[in-house]
Amino acid sequence: MRAMILKEFHELRRDRRTVAMLVVMPIVMLVIFGYAANFSVSSLRTAVVGPDADVLSVAMKVGAPLTSLSPGMGGTPLTTDEQAATDALWNLFDVVRTDVSVSGADAQALVRDNVADVVFDTSTTPTTAYVDGSALFAAQRADAALGRMGTLVDIQILYNPDLKTSWVMVPALIGLVLAFIGTIVTSIGLVRERAAGTLEQLAVMPLRPVDVVLGKIVPYLVITTVEMAIITALGVTIFGVPFRGNVAVFALGALLFLGVVLGIGVLVSTVSQTPAQAIQLAIMVTLPQVLLSGFIFPLEAITEAIRWIGYCLPMTYFVQISQGVMLRGAGIESLWLPFTVLAGMAVVIVTAAVLRFRRTLAGGRS
Amino acid sequence: MTWGVEGLVVRLGATRAVDGVDLVAEPGRVVAVVGGDGAGKTTLLRALVGGVRPTAGQVRAPERCRTGFMPTAAGVWRDLTVDQNIDFVAAAYGVTGPLLDRRRAALFEVTGLGAARSRLGSQLSGGMRQKLAFGLATLHRPELLVLDEPTTGVDPLSRGDLWRMISRSAYDGAAVVLSTTYLDEAERAAHVLVLADGRPLLAGTPTEVVRATPGTVVRLDGEMPGITTWRRGHERHGWLPPDGPAGTSTDSGQGVAGVLPTKVEPDLEDAVIAASLAREAVDA
Numbered sequence: 001m002r003a004m005i006l007k008e009f010h011e012l013r014r015d016r017r018t019v020a021m022l023v024v025m026p027i028v029m030l031v032i033f034g035y036a037a038n039f040s041v042s043s044l045r046t047a048v049v050g051p052d053a054d055v056l057s058v059a060m061k062v063g064a065p066l067t068s069l070s071p072g073m074g075g076t077p078l079t080t081d082e083q084a085a086t087d088a089l090w091n092l093f094d095v096v097r098t099d100v101s102v103s104g105a106d107a108q109a110l111v112r113d114n115v116a117d118v119v120f121d122t123s124t125t126p127t128t129a130y131v132d133g134s135a136l137f138a139a140q141r142a143d144a145a146l147g148r149m150g151t152l153v154d155i156q157i158l159y160n161p162d163l164k165t166s167w168v169m170v171p172a173l174i175g176l177v178l179a180f181i182g183t184i185v186t187s188i189g190l191v192r193e194r195a196a197g198t199l200e201q202l203a204v205m206p207l208r209p210v211d212v213v214l215g216k217i218v219p220y221l222v223i224t225t226v227e228m229a230i231i232t233a234l235g236v237t238i239f240g241v242p243f244r245g246n247v248a249v250f251a252l253g254a255l256l257f258l259g260v261v262l263g264i265g266v267l268v269s270t271v272s273q274t275p276a277q278a279i280q281l282a283i284m285v286t287l288p289q290v291l292l293s294g295f296i297f298p299l300e301a302i303t304e305a306i307r308w309i310g311y312c313l314p315m316t317y318f319v320q321i322s323q324g325v326m327l328r329g330a331g332i333e334s335l336w337l338p339f340t341v342l343a344g345m346a347v348v349i350v351t352a353a354v355l356r357f358r359r360t361l362a363g364g365r366s
Numbered sequence: 367m368t369w370g371v372e373g374l375v376v377r378l379g380a381t382r383a384v385d386g387v388d389l390v391a392e393p394g395r396v397v398a399v400v401g402g403d404g405a406g407k408t409t410l411l412r413a414l415v416g417g418v419r420p421t422a423g424q425v426r427a428p429e430r431c432r433t434g435f436m437p438t439a440a441g442v443w444r445d446l447t448v449d450q451n452i453d454f455v456a457a458a459y460g461v462t463g464p465l466l467d468r469r470r471a472a473l474f475e476v477t478g479l480g481a482a483r484s485r486l487g488s489q490l491s492g493g494m495r496q497k498l499a500f501g502l503a504t505l506h507r508p509e510l511l512v513l514d515e516p517t518t519g520v521d522p523l524s525r526g527d528l529w530r531m532i533s534r535s536a537y538d539g540a541a542v543v544l545s546t547t548y549l550d551e552a553e554r555a556a557h558v559l560v561l562a563d564g565r566p567l568l569a570g571t572p573t574e575v576v577r578a579t580p581g582t583v584v585r586l587d588g589e590m591p592g593i594t595t596w597r598r599g600h601e602r603h604g605w606l607p608p609d610g611p612a613g614t615s616t617d618s619g620q621g622v623a624g625v626l627p628t629k630v631e632p633d634l635e636d637a638v639i640a641a642s643l644a645r646e647a648v649d650a
Contacts, residue, residue: 002457003457014445196440198437203417206431
């Protein structure tokens with residue numbers, strides 16, 4: 001297996017186009033997605049907490065005057081136009097939790113653990129609205145809406161106070177680079193062998209299939225891990241993106257995600273005859289992950305049928321993990337869902353990839 | 367110990383690529399598998415080295431670490447240097463240390479590849495690449511050496527070198543099975559197996575194969591209706607089936623342009639072409 005890995009590195013070094021892709025693509029992506037476009041959302045998951053939470057929650061539902069934010073202030077009757085505007089404003093906040101027992105730091109924890117995008121804490125005067133800055137699009141919308149409430153509410157944008165696009169893009173970008181490099185370069189490495197006719201030779205040499213598969217995958221695992229570290233470092237230094245969470249939690253998520261994308265790369269290679277075919281197919285499976293994983297277009301804004309495609313993509317879950325860990329410092333307890341899904345995907349896809357690849361080796365031409 | 371296949375059938379998709387073939391490979395002997403494109407040569411050889419599963423029949427081959435295989439137009443990693451190619455294959459077969467040094471030196475001596483040891487596989491000439499591929503396939507001195515068209519697309523001088531290397535391997539005790547489209551090369555083999563459409567057409571020593579030529583091979587000075595002809599050097603040869611072609615006979619002797627067919631002693635190439643034509647006539 002050591003011989004396979006060495007050989008793969010030697011070959012990779014000579015393949016100028018692949019090396020160029022390894023170096024240039026992350027830089028291009030970092031530049032492009034570091035300054036990506038903004039989109040808005042129409043509803044915000046909102047939690048209302050504190051002693052007067054039930055009052056405010058009901059007020060929101062019924063479209064009471066804005067003065068409800070400060071109980072006891074009373075209010076003058078509103079004009080019809082003002083009432084319509086108020087209704088529209090309240091409609092934006094979709095209350096998912098009302099809890100009179102939570103306030104202060106625990107209210108912020110609700111944001112950290114991604115329970116809600118906005119948390120109204122009525123324990124302060126005026127009411128504090130904590131906004132999740134790591135959910136960029138939601139935060140922008142919330143910021144605008146809350147701004148119209150003037151002095152009645154104190155807006156606190158957490159985790160991304162300046163609502164910088166780059167802060168949410170860099171964690172997602174790490175996933176994007178892993179997906180592209182993992183899928184495309186891995187598939188090229190295997191297909192190159194097939195196109196050159198040397199796969200036939202590997203198949204009859206006294207190498208165990210698992211040595212061949214691992215010998216092919218390990219070099220790319222090493223390369224993508226290094227690339228990931230570099231992009232993370234660049235994001236932190238150039239764009240000032242914080243890394244608040246636990247590195248080990250982040251690494252575990254990245255490893256699971258890498259397993260999935262490398263497995264997809266191997267699967268792509270088993271159904272491709274030439275490097276060109278492999279690249280086409282790899283791009284076909286990677287592009288939806290860019291568009292539908294929720295980091296360019298917010299998942300909540302996508303039509304429901306298409307949104308389910310997003311839920312089937314590994315990138316969706318890696319983006320949740322990377323943004324959660326880096327920006328919000330979220331722990332593994334609050335990220336159990338994306339971790340579980342990614343782990344499941346990794347097991348299924350890696351098993352399928354190894355089985356298919358073994359068949360390609362044993363069964364001759366496909 | 368002899369190796370080979372018995373009653374081998376390999377189905378690839380809907381086609382029977384190999385259909386009832388026997389082959390015996392003995393130490394010290396070169397077996398040549400001959401046939402046109404799509405005759406089943408490659409599939410037969412791949413089945414012999416375990417690269418493709420037989421549908422029916424027996425394959426007797428040594429373990430993988432004692433088998434050497436050189437695939438068609440490949441066998442060399444193009445993005446690796448000559449030395450890196452040798453290192454990789456040596457590691458896979460467990461050839462290390464002083465033994466590897468000796469084998470590498472021997473290979474460089476025979477092939478002259480030593481001067482190009484840091485050149486990439488893709489930068490080697492066709493002949494050099496085939497010699498390196500042969501060297502890689504024999505680095506571990508296999509008991510069974512299987513070569514798929516080792517000399518195709520190689521200049522005559524390099525072909526001579528390759529044949530010297532092949533003969534040397536057989537002399538050292540390897541059982542060699544190779545495929546070729548060059549019939550003059552097949553004449554150097556101890557045993558010839560001619561395939562057509564996956565089925566055996568002729569088999570035996572080159573002399574036996576020639577002796578078994580069906581019908582009559584004649585020399586013609588021009589075209590003759592009803593007779594398929596082929597060019598041999600400056601001559602043109604034709605084939606007459608045992609029972610005479612329809613509408614003509616050897617006795618009438620008169621061609622359209624007054625050409626007279628003269629019976630010639632067939633060589634291996636004539637024999638193979640005659641046998642193919644006879645098979646076509648039967649199948650039609």
